[in-house]
Amino acid sequence: MNMELVLRQYKEQIEQQLPAYIESLQAPETIKEAMLYSLQAGGKRIRPLLLLSTLHAFQKPVHIGMPTACALEMIHTYSLIHDDLPSMDNDDLRRGKPTNHKVFGEANAILAGDALLTYAFQVVADAEAISSDVKVRLISELAKAAGPEGMVGGQVADLEGEGKTIHLQQLEYIHRHKTGKLLQYSVRAGAILGEATEKQLTLLTAFADHLGLAFQIRDDILDIEGDEQKIGKKVGSDIENHKSTYPALLTLDGAKRKLRDHMKEARTLLHEVGVDASLLHYICDIVETRDH
Amino acid sequence: MNMELVLRQYKEQIEQQLPAYIESLQAPETIKEAMLYSLQAGGKRIRPLLLLSTLHAFQKPVHIGMPTACALEMIHTYSLIHDDLPSMDNDDLRRGKPTNHKVFGEANAILAGDALLTYAFQVVADAEAISSDVKVRLISELAKAAGPEGMVGGQVADLEGEGKTIHLQQLEYIHRHKTGKLLQYSVRAGAILGEATEKQLTLLTAFADHLGLAFQIRDDILDIEGDEQKIGKKVGSDIENHKSTYPALLTLDGAKRKLRDHMKEARTLLHEVGVDASLLHYICDIVETRDH
Numbered sequence: 001m002n003m004e005l006v007l008r009q010y011k012e013q014i015e016q017q018l019p020a021y022i023e024s025l026q027a028p029e030t031i032k033e034a035m036l037y038s039l040q041a042g043g044k045r046i047r048p049l050l051l052l053s054t055l056h057a058f059q060k061p062v063h064i065g066m067p068t069a070c071a072l073e074m075i076h077t078y079s080l081i082h083d084d085l086p087s088m089d090n091d092d093l094r095r096g097k098p099t100n101h102k103v104f105g106e107a108n109a110i111l112a113g114d115a116l117l118t119y120a121f122q123v124v125a126d127a128e129a130i131s132s133d134v135k136v137r138l139i140s141e142l143a144k145a146a147g148p149e150g151m152v153g154g155q156v157a158d159l160e161g162e163g164k165t166i167h168l169q170q171l172e173y174i175h176r177h178k179t180g181k182l183l184q185y186s187v188r189a190g191a192i193l194g195e196a197t198e199k200q201l202t203l204l205t206a207f208a209d210h211l212g213l214a215f216q217i218r219d220d221i222l223d224i225e226g227d228e229q230k231i232g233k234k235v236g237s238d239i240e241n242h243k244s245t246y247p248a249l250l251t252l253d254g255a256k257r258k259l260r261d262h263m264k265e266a267r268t269l270l271h272e273v274g275v276d277a278s279l280l281h282y283i284c285d286i287v288e289t290r291d292h
Numbered sequence: 293m294n295m296e297l298v299l300r301q302y303k304e305q306i307e308q309q310l311p312a313y314i315e316s317l318q319a320p321e322t323i324k325e326a327m328l329y330s331l332q333a334g335g336k337r338i339r340p341l342l343l344l345s346t347l348h349a350f351q352k353p354v355h356i357g358m359p360t361a362c363a364l365e366m367i368h369t370y371s372l373i374h375d376d377l378p379s380m381d382n383d384d385l386r387r388g389k390p391t392n393h394k395v396f397g398e399a400n401a402i403l404a405g406d407a408l409l410t411y412a413f414q415v416v417a418d419a420e421a422i423s424s425d426v427k428v429r430l431i432s433e434l435a436k437a438a439g440p441e442g443m444v445g446g447q448v449a450d451l452e453g454e455g456k457t458i459h460l461q462q463l464e465y466i467h468r469h470k471t472g473k474l475l476q477y478s479v480r481a482g483a484i485l486g487e488a489t490e491k492q493l494t495l496l497t498a499f500a501d502h503l504g505l506a507f508q509i510r511d512d513i514l515d516i517e518g519d520e521q522k523i524g525k526k527v528g529s530d531i532e533n534h535k536s537t538y539p540a541l542l543t544l545d546g547a548k549r550k551l552r553d554h555m556k557e558a559r560t561l562l563h564e565v566g567v568d569a570s571l572l573h574y575i576c577d578i579v580e581t582r583d584h
Contacts, residue, residue, distance in 0.1 A: 027441050027445040028440075028448045030452060085399075087398035087402065106379035107377075108448065110379065111448055114370075114374065114409065118409065118435050118444065121413045121431060121434075122436055122439060125429075125431045125435060131424075132425045136424045137417075139413060139428075139431055147410035147414060148407040149317055152319075153407075156320045156323045159399055159400070
């Protein structure tokens, strides 16, 4: 199996399906354009790819996971639109393109985020080829991962920590919630759809926790060592903004060591699941060595 | 049956349950406070009351409808928080109290809205005593009513119509979506939980459409004839803001006539459902004559 090719094909399928979901909406053109603009602004599609790769490990066809994979990308995209707003991070550019509110205005950007978040639940609820019991579980866990006990909670904690010196424990709370819970959900959703045993689900949940923290540490390292062209934003902005990061708390070498430790744990857990998780192992390699 | 008493008891139960849902969250205190602040800012609770009153017509116990009723109020509340933001209506007061962003800041207000919207779906998904098939239907319809094809779409259309002369048809599009779809959902959810036949569901959907438009017309009339003390905001603000309203398009008398016509239709449809819908009839009386 050529893993790079499989993941590229998954990515293409996701990027075909996302606009199809938006085009099918009976809604004012402005909101559809604003939703589509940010959905099509590129990105690694790491969440849907994690879901589909986990599903692959359980030998299930892609179409079973596609609605939930797209829902995940919608929720991730809504969070970026709201994060970029003037009252939040006040970013004018995202991946080298003007942010949603710069193009559509602040009111429409807020509404486009609201629309993507809401529609994500509709997409899962309306998915074909999934039982109602599984849908209810997927929806409940998605809301928990994205809401006040997950991503939104992490964002609030992040805002509260701004400009303050925080400890490693608080930094991990922020990352586990702000980005970790949704990454973890991506793997769990794939496993649930793949009919994993509870034991496998537990192992994959722990795997995803390590992967999520590693993902964030790599982000912090790239902000110091990265290539501005490749990451699409200014390097050194974390230091400039006095942001608490792993390198700031652990030194750059310490952060690199922590990244390696998390990836080692992640890979060990993944082996214990007892399935052919070669796509997930490949994603581990990407997370550890990515340059953007 | 003392209908005023029954509705008051429903309202008390809703207002007990809402904070219980928030308190059970494992989340930063700030976000819980911000969510609770707006949930407890008062209001008529018309959406949950419509749901429970419809359920009552089908002789089902309250507890079956309570999670979805609370989810409705969470989604309504999130929409008010986001509507009040500086980039939207820029309101400092809501029901005589400072708006969410005035108390918690704009970033937390956006996040509190996001959190309420997300949590609403979790509350329905985790509801007890409802089958998974029914939950999936409730969630799908809730997302459709609240999202780009419903409330959010109406809000976008409303923003686009600002400062322009719009026709009655456009005004009805805005109201049918901005407020109508969620009101309609309230009745539909009660009917679905009450195991209504498809025929009854169709009648109740049409009933709720008329009720929703009537509700909005009454709102517009109150902005001209209302008592500032009772409605909790300045009278005449629609005219001041050059807002398109029913009285502006139809004259005040024409708007009153249209209100009566919609209520007559609503009541006729309600009779055809063939259940004891006395609570819903009582709500019709309130909507037609309310002074706040």
